[in-house]
Amino acid sequence: MNTQELRALSEEHSAHNYHPLPIVIAEAEGAWVTDVEGKRYLDMLSAYSAVNFGHRHPRLVEAARRQLERVTLVSRAFDHDQFGPFAAELAELAGKEMVLPMNSGAEAVETALKTARKWGYEVKGVPADQANIVTFEGNFHGRTTTIVSFSTDPDARNSYGPFTPGFRTVPYGDAEALRAAVDENTVGVLIEPIQGEAGVNVPPSGFLTAVREICTARGALMIADEIQSGLGRTGTTFAVEHENVVPDVYILGKALGGGILPVSAVVADHDVLGVFKPGQHGSTFGGNPLACAVGREVIAMLRTGEFQERSRTLGAHLHARLGALPPEKVREVRGRGLWAGVELNGKARPVSERLMERGVLAKETHETTLRLAPPLVVSQQDLDWALDQLEAVLTEM
Numbered sequence: 001m002n003t004q005e006l007r008a009l010s011e012e013h014s015a016h017n018y019h020p021l022p023i024v025i026a027e028a029e030g031a032w033v034t035d036v037e038g039k040r041y042l043d044m045l046s047a048y049s050a051v052n053f054g055h056r057h058p059r060l061v062e063a064a065r066r067q068l069e070r071v072t073l074v075s076r077a078f079d080h081d082q083f084g085p086f087a088a089e090l091a092e093l094a095g096k097e098m099v100l101p102m103n104s105g106a107e108a109v110e111t112a113l114k115t116a117r118k119w120g121y122e123v124k125g126v127p128a129d130q131a132n133i134v135t136f137e138g139n140f141h142g143r144t145t146t147i148v149s150f151s152t153d154p155d156a157r158n159s160y161g162p163f164t165p166g167f168r169t170v171p172y173g174d175a176e177a178l179r180a181a182v183d184e185n186t187v188g189v190l191i192e193p194i195q196g197e198a199g200v201n202v203p204p205s206g207f208l209t210a211v212r213e214i215c216t217a218r219g220a221l222m223i224a225d226e227i228q229s230g231l232g233r234t235g236t237t238f239a240v241e242h243e244n245v246v247p248d249v250y251i252l253g254k255a256l257g258g259g260i261l262p263v264s265a266v267v268a269d270h271d272v273l274g275v276f277k278p279g280q281h282g283s284t285f286g287g288n289p290l291a292c293a294v295g296r297e298v299i300a301m302l303r304t305g306e307f308q309e310r311s312r313t314l315g316a317h318l319h320a321r322l323g324a325l326p327p328e329k330v331r332e333v334r335g336r337g338l339w340a341g342v343e344l345n346g347k348a349r350p351v352s353e354r355l356m357e358r359g360v361l362a363k364e365t366h367e368t369t370l371r372l373a374p375p376l377v378v379s380q381q382d383l384d385w386a387l388d389q390l391e392a393v394l395t396e397m
Helices: 004-014 058-068 083-094 104-122 174-179 209-219 239-243 287-302 307-324 350-358 379-396
Strands: 027-030 032-035 040-043 100-103 134-135 167-170 186-191 221-225 251-254 266-268 330-335 341-343 363-364 371-372
Touching: 040 379, 058 287, 083 100, 083 251, 083 266, 083 287, 100 104, 100 287, 104 134, 104 186, 104 221, 104 251, 104 266, 167 174, 174 209, 186 209, 209 221, 209 287, 287 307, 307 330, 307 341, 307 379, 350 363, 350 379
Parallel strands: 134 167, 134 186, 186 221, 221 251
Antiparallel strands: 027 032, 032 040, 100 266, 251 266, 330 341, 341 371, 363 371
16 A cells, blocks of 8 residues: 555544654664655654664564564563563663563653652651642653643643642742742652653753752652653763762653563662552553563663763764754754754744655654654764755755
8 A cells, every 4th residue: 555545544543643744654774764655764753762772673673583482471470581680680770779660651650650659658658648749841751641630731631631639840940949849748759851742851950950959858759750861862871860860760661662662660779669569550561571571682782881872972963063053943952962852933843844855754842843863873974964954944944
């Protein structure tokens, strides 16, 4: 079937909860994808950081293939030979003691919220049903009913009430507002070290350090949602490392599955995740053998530091070139490593469409921001070519 026929099927038979670019991808390898007509495109989105290591990375495909030939699912009713090593290796990567694996990023966020509340009641001593968690304006942590309860994005929130109570939202980057919002019943502060969906917003220097200090002083858990920002994307394993901050809880996902399947996890020390007892939380697919096998290979690849270094080096080049774009076209460039939000003086959707025509795939967010996040395996030559296309499109428009 051709592009038009396949897109017609999608339009007729799938809910219109996305507004994809008019392309139908059939194959992918490395930083490149190929559509059903055989045209190649450079992927400058990486499935929102889920494809940090490129499409079908040979090491990850081989890890999945080996496991597919052995066992793929037993549920947590039984242990399997990949689970213990995966948990130990991920805990070591994060400098923590325990791992609670899930599947999607939203599941991991929900798990972290439940963890913070349970810890608050059973360890901190917060009175029953009085716990609160502080979040930030512009946040994006997923799309479950509870998560959209503290969203400030009308598209994510409107028409989904009544909402889950127990959350306070303050301006992102405002340490004094956070300090005022945290009280004796605050069990956690949930933060993206860099806000991805909001347009790759980097907080002011020192803000993450202030969040850490406030949480420590008030006895609340600092919960870092590193689902998009983590695992090499910003030039470090975790984005909090840019301020030498260590949160109490990491939330990981996307790239943890190597672009092959959904894998997520909450990672913390025993005094936090140790609050769970059998039957109090779970997931049929969380920590399955296939997920653990792929996740272990992701962890092994990150241990070398190669991908973090590529993100640092190529990221500096990316931001230097974006910073040279004409100011009459580009109002601001934000981001770290191989991650950038290009704030345009105009709508970003037409720019995405024109880039697609030139063989570059990127996507807009919040009307005027073009989001760029190429796979960490992208070559400088390919990256420069994509940036040449962006410069040409902006000039034409």
